[in-house]
Structures are given as C-alpha cells and as structure tokens.
Amino acid sequence: MTWWQRSVVYQIYPRSFLDSDGDGVGDLPGITSKLDYLHTLGVDVIWLCPVYPHGGVDGGYDITDYRNIAPEFGSLPDWKDLLAGLHARGMKLVMDLVVNHTSDQHPWFLEARRSTDNPYRDYYLWRPGEGGGPPSNWGSHFGGSAWQLDPATDEYYLHLFATEQPDLNWENPRVRREVYDLMTFWLDLGIDGFRMDTINMLSKVPGFPDTAPGADYAYPLAEEHFLNGPELLTYLREMRAEVLSKYDVMTVGETPGVSPDAAAVLTDPQTGPLNMIFQFDHMALDKDPASARPRWTTVPYSVPELKTVLGRWQTELHGRGWNSLYLSNHDVPRLVSRYGDDGASRVPSAKLLATLLFTLQGTPYVYQGDELGIPNAKFTSIDDYRDVDTLNLYREDVIEGGRDPAGVLEMIHNKGRDNARTPMPWTGGENAGFTTGTPWIPLNPTFRDINAETVLADPDSVYWYYRDLIRLRREHPSIVEGRYDDLRPEHPTLYAYLRTHAQEQLLVLLNFGGQALDLDGVLDIPANAALLLGNYAAPGEVPAGVLQPWEARVYVTRSAEEMGALD
The missing domain is CATH 2.60.40.1180 (Golgi alpha-mannosidase II)
Structure with missing residues (x-):
C-alpha cells in the first residue's frame, strides 16, 4: 500500500485556524505554532485550503495570483517555515489546486475582457447572448444565471460559481500549460500533493446546450453538461503525464456526480490520473431532491440508506481504485450536527461518527475542530454570516423573495457553510484564544465549553478518541x-x-x-x-x-x- 493510502489527512481552513498578529484573520504563523497539537493527534498530512492572493468573494477560492501568498495569511517565507515544520515532524503538506476558475481580478481575466481579440480572451469561455439573454439557461451553484454579460465587449462569460469566478477554457492548450507550470512551481518548492477543487468540471459539453428547466427557478444547474465532460480524462491524463508522474505526491479530486465505475477509471492504480476522489453520494442523503434548492434542504436520513451508499463505495471500488473518507469539510455543516446528536449525546455521537470514518477503506479526512466535537454555530442574525452562498440565498429568498426570515435562517443553521468556518476554539477565554483582535467572523457560541484546552485536559474527550482511532488504523491492516x-x-x-x-x-x-x-x-x-x-x-x-x-x-x-x- 502507498503512503497516502495509509495516511490520515487533516484539513485546515487557514482564515479560521489561529491568528498570530491580531488582525482577526488566521494565518500561516498561527498554523505553524500549532503543529505539535496536530502531531500529537497523529495525523500524517495537512490539506491547506487556499492561501493565495484572492478577490475576497469566495473564501480564497477566487484566486488572483497562483504563485504567491495573500498578505493576510503571511508571506512565502512564512509558508516555507510551515512546510519545514511539517516535514521535520514527518508530516506532509497538500495544497489546494483551484483551476476550474480564477478571480475576475486575475491578470488573465483583466486582459481577457479588454477586447474580443485580446490574446487572453480565449483563456475563458465567452459567448454572445441569445434572444436578448444569456447563451443558455445554465444556473450558477451560488444562484442566478451562470452567464454574466460583460458590457464592454457585449459578450457573456461562464461562471459556474460566483459572478466574480469566471471559468477557465481548458480547451485552450495555453491554459493547460499555465496550470501545469504553476503546479510545477509548488511541487518544486517541496509540497506533497494537491487537493483539486471541482476538478471534474473542467470539460464542458460543446455548445453549452440548455438543460431541463427547474420547477421554481429560471436557471437550473446543468450538471449533465459540465460534470465528467467529454475531454475530462484527456486533460487529467495529460496533467499526470506532464507533471504528476514526475513526483511522489498525493492527489485527490473533488468530483461530484461520479459513480464507483467512474471513480475506478480516475483512480486506477496503473492508469488513473488521480490517487483518490471525493464523492458526494452520502452528502445527498439528507437533501430533498424535489426542492428548488436541494442543497439547502434538510430531511431525516435513513441509516439503511447510509449503509447502502457507503457500502456501495466500499464494495464496488475495492481493488479497483481508492476513495476518500469524509463526513465534513469547509463547505458543509459540522458532522455531529448533521449525522449525530449535537445535544445531550454530542460526545458519544461524535465518537461514533469518527469510528465510522476511520474503520472503512479509504483515506480518512478530519476537518479542523471535528476532533473537538464542535457543533453548528446557529447564529441568530444574518449579519453574523460571511459566506457568499449564504448571503445570496438570504438576499434572493428574503430580501427579494419576501420569504419568512426565520425559515431561511433555519436552513442556514442546518446547511450553511459558515458552520464549518467559525474560528477554531483554542481556549474558553477571550475570543477563544483565536485572536487578540476582532475575529473576521463571530465565534461559535459553544466555545467556552468546547475548546482545545478543555478536551486536551479530559482523557475521555473526543480528541483522544480520535488519536486512539488513528493508532488503531495504523496497527490493523484489515482497516486499510x-x-x-x-x-x-x-x-x-x-x-x-x-x-x-x-x-x-x-x-x-x-x-x-x-x-x-x-x-x-x-x-x-x-x-x-x-x-x-x-x-x-x-x-x-x-x-x-x-x-x-x-x-x-x-x-x-x-x-x-x-x-x-x-x-
């Protein structure tokens, strides 16, 4: 078995981990100062969410410069100190690779929108309108049309996410070369792999055809036209040949909408371009597919359904490829609130979910704070939220749509991404020990009781149970x-x-x-x-x-x- 199959990954959302300079934003020196905490937990790999310069729209996933560090997080020397600290402890670093789209403030896009014949125009996906509107009825993941009119050139550009995140044109070999060069830049600095954001959205169906209209909204997601598109394997195999095959690194692709058969092709030990994937089948169990906004709905999940979904991936991928194991990340609610009981049984249910996570086949991923058993934040005011997706929902449904604010807030309490993004509670003291300044987002109200200082002092805490599970996984090859x-x-x-x-x-x-x-x-x-x-x-x-x-x-x-x- 490879090192990444035997590893346990810990995901860090840098903005919320630890602030070292009092500006209210977590940073790289803050992470470096807590490496012994992570080493004691027993994790092998750190997945670092984006720390590149960005446009400030989507939590770092709207990148303006792929080869630098955003000043709010520190500097490139700070990043090198973090990498050295990890390697000195026998741990590895995986960086986020976000190349389905850039920020609209990226130099490529600033050039592209200057004119229709600009050399960078074809770095993005531009089309003329149809009948006075967008080229097709594709919807954005964050609401509204996936096409944005650029008045200066009178053409629309595609953005599957925020308006400020234009999609790159992977049909252009110059774009692919740019991506391979930036990957090589970080690999030559010594990183140990990439987590590839929305990687199976790179290839779109030619012509951008309309999708079936949704029940209650004008711009439905057209996933059948941009998930696992016709050239996806061509692009990823080229990436492997040009870059990844030259390094001993770990790659994990975020791939919504894949089946075990598709995952087996992507992660085949000999021919697959990736090492493992993130699949989303278990993430859909508590959603109402008939709703206009299924990802914002919450319905009770069935334990037999959970077993069916997880079991399908355990059996159908066994011996053919490799899967990741996760129940939470920076984009979804806290696992103990979603799948467990965040009330009286918070601690035992957090431990049970961890037991599930660590005893299946695949590489386990721990999201920061889950080892403390942190529940959802459930802020009472929309003013406390920061996520673009959450704020768009509230604007469309409450401010523009006239819906009951309490009902929409309940949806946000259950499924909002900011549940996972509140500052890491290190102590029960001022600002949870996260910052000496004003946190960029409010603290989870539970921090006085649920924090690292408290759980480290309790031998029966969730943290030490996670450590025991990591040890168990290392000692018993039947798990891996x-x-x-x-x-x-x-x-x-x-x-x-x-x-x-x-x-x-x-x-x-x-x-x-x-x-x-x-x-x-x-x-x-x-x-x-x-x-x-x-x-x-x-x-x-x-x-x-x-x-x-x-x-x-x-x-x-x-x-x-x-x-x-x-x-």
Whole structure:
C-alpha cells in the first residue's frame, strides 16, 4: 500500500485556524505554532485550503495570483517555515489546486475582457447572448444565471460559481500549460500533493446546450453538461503525464456526480490520473431532491440508506481504485450536527461518527475542530454570516423573495457553510484564544465549553478518541486493506460490518440512535472476540449485549471458527 493510502489527512481552513498578529484573520504563523497539537493527534498530512492572493468573494477560492501568498495569511517565507515544520515532524503538506476558475481580478481575466481579440480572451469561455439573454439557461451553484454579460465587449462569460469566478477554457492548450507550470512551481518548492477543487468540471459539453428547466427557478444547474465532460480524462491524463508522474505526491479530486465505475477509471492504480476522489453520494442523503434548492434542504436520513451508499463505495471500488473518507469539510455543516446528536449525546455521537470514518477503506479526512466535537454555530442574525452562498440565498429568498426570515435562517443553521468556518476554539477565554483582535467572523457560541484546552485536559474527550482511532488504523491492516461486509443492512439503527484481511477480522458495531439496542436475536458477538476500542467500554472489558445510545465498538477476531460464527 502507498503512503497516502495509509495516511490520515487533516484539513485546515487557514482564515479560521489561529491568528498570530491580531488582525482577526488566521494565518500561516498561527498554523505553524500549532503543529505539535496536530502531531500529537497523529495525523500524517495537512490539506491547506487556499492561501493565495484572492478577490475576497469566495473564501480564497477566487484566486488572483497562483504563485504567491495573500498578505493576510503571511508571506512565502512564512509558508516555507510551515512546510519545514511539517516535514521535520514527518508530516506532509497538500495544497489546494483551484483551476476550474480564477478571480475576475486575475491578470488573465483583466486582459481577457479588454477586447474580443485580446490574446487572453480565449483563456475563458465567452459567448454572445441569445434572444436578448444569456447563451443558455445554465444556473450558477451560488444562484442566478451562470452567464454574466460583460458590457464592454457585449459578450457573456461562464461562471459556474460566483459572478466574480469566471471559468477557465481548458480547451485552450495555453491554459493547460499555465496550470501545469504553476503546479510545477509548488511541487518544486517541496509540497506533497494537491487537493483539486471541482476538478471534474473542467470539460464542458460543446455548445453549452440548455438543460431541463427547474420547477421554481429560471436557471437550473446543468450538471449533465459540465460534470465528467467529454475531454475530462484527456486533460487529467495529460496533467499526470506532464507533471504528476514526475513526483511522489498525493492527489485527490473533488468530483461530484461520479459513480464507483467512474471513480475506478480516475483512480486506477496503473492508469488513473488521480490517487483518490471525493464523492458526494452520502452528502445527498439528507437533501430533498424535489426542492428548488436541494442543497439547502434538510430531511431525516435513513441509516439503511447510509449503509447502502457507503457500502456501495466500499464494495464496488475495492481493488479497483481508492476513495476518500469524509463526513465534513469547509463547505458543509459540522458532522455531529448533521449525522449525530449535537445535544445531550454530542460526545458519544461524535465518537461514533469518527469510528465510522476511520474503520472503512479509504483515506480518512478530519476537518479542523471535528476532533473537538464542535457543533453548528446557529447564529441568530444574518449579519453574523460571511459566506457568499449564504448571503445570496438570504438576499434572493428574503430580501427579494419576501420569504419568512426565520425559515431561511433555519436552513442556514442546518446547511450553511459558515458552520464549518467559525474560528477554531483554542481556549474558553477571550475570543477563544483565536485572536487578540476582532475575529473576521463571530465565534461559535459553544466555545467556552468546547475548546482545545478543555478536551486536551479530559482523557475521555473526543480528541483522544480520535488519536486512539488513528493508532488503531495504523496497527490493523484489515482497516486499510481488508474486505468490507455489511452484516445487517436492513436494520434501522445498527450499522454492523466486518473488515477482513488475511487472518485478521474486525467487527465494527455502531448504534445510530438515541435508544439502547439489545443485540439478542439481532447479532451474536463471538465469545472470544476482543474489544479493541469503544466509546463507552474500555478495551479489555466485556460489555453486555446491549449497545447504549450512540455506542460504538470495534472488536478483533482471529480464528477461522470465530470468523465463521459471524456469517
């Protein structure tokens, strides 16, 4: 197995990790000062969200300069200090690669919009209007049309995200060469890989044809026309040949809308252009697909549905490719609020979700603060939010659409991206120890009770349980390499599965529910099974045949007889 298959990745959103200079914005020296905290946790790789100069619209994902560091985060020497600090501790650094689009303040786009015959015009996707409107009915992920009229040249440019994020034209070989050169720049500085933002949106269907109209909105997403487009594999294979094949690095592609078969092609150990992907099937379980805004909806998810989705990826990709494992990131709500119980059972449910994350096959990703069990922020005023997607929703639905503000705020409480972006709570003191200034976004109101100082002092905290899980994953090859078998796929609350490799087998039991679960008549635990880890019982104890609310247990069995008893 490769180093990146055995690794655990920790994602940092730099703006919210730790501010070292009192300006209210997290920065690179702040991250460097906390490397021992991350090393103690046991993670192997740091994924750093964008720290490049940017346009200030989409949290750093609207880049104006691919080869520098934004002053708010520090300097290139600060970045080199961070890299050196990681490598000195045996850890690695993965940078964000955002090349589906740039900022509209990037020099390429500033030149491109000067005239229709500018040498940089073809770096982006321009089309004349149709019938007095946009070239097609494609919608932006952030609301409204995906086409923006440029009055100076009387043509529209495509932006699948914010208006200020024009899409690059990957059909242009000069664009591809620019991207390969900037990748080489960072790789030659010593980074260990790339997380590739929206990488399967690079290739669009020629002609930008209309998509089926949505029920309640004029500009629906046209994902069938820009996800996994006709030239995607051509571009990614060229990227691998021109750049990635020359380095021992890790690559993970953000690829919404991929199937296990498509992922197997993208991550095939011999021919795939990427090492692993982020798929989104489990991210859709609590959404209402019939809604005009499905990503903003919240419906109860079914545990059997969760098992079906995760199990499909475990079985269909096994031996063919590689998957990432995640339940949270900078774009989605906190995992304990979304999939667990962020009330009375916050700690056990946070541990159960971590157990799920670390005992499936794939590379686990921990988002900053999840090791503390941080819940959603649930700010009471729209004035406390900063995310462009959230603010667009409120403007369109409340200010322009006249909807009840309380109902829209409830949607934001459940699904807003700022839930994940509040400052990391280091202490229960002033500004949570994040800054000596004014935080760029308000603190999560829970910081006085849920913070790093408190959990580090508690041997039974979520943090130390994460560390135990990381150790467990290193010690048991069945987790990284083994086969997956779901034992009770139809059970409404019990998620029980085996991980089998050579002569070792692990049994994982997860009670997804607020009620105790009697295992009698449901599943027999072999008499000689050894408890390796649990969020209630300690290793070496023999727990009763009842799972407590949100209880998680990991057992090991070794003999053929014990393994057969579970069939």
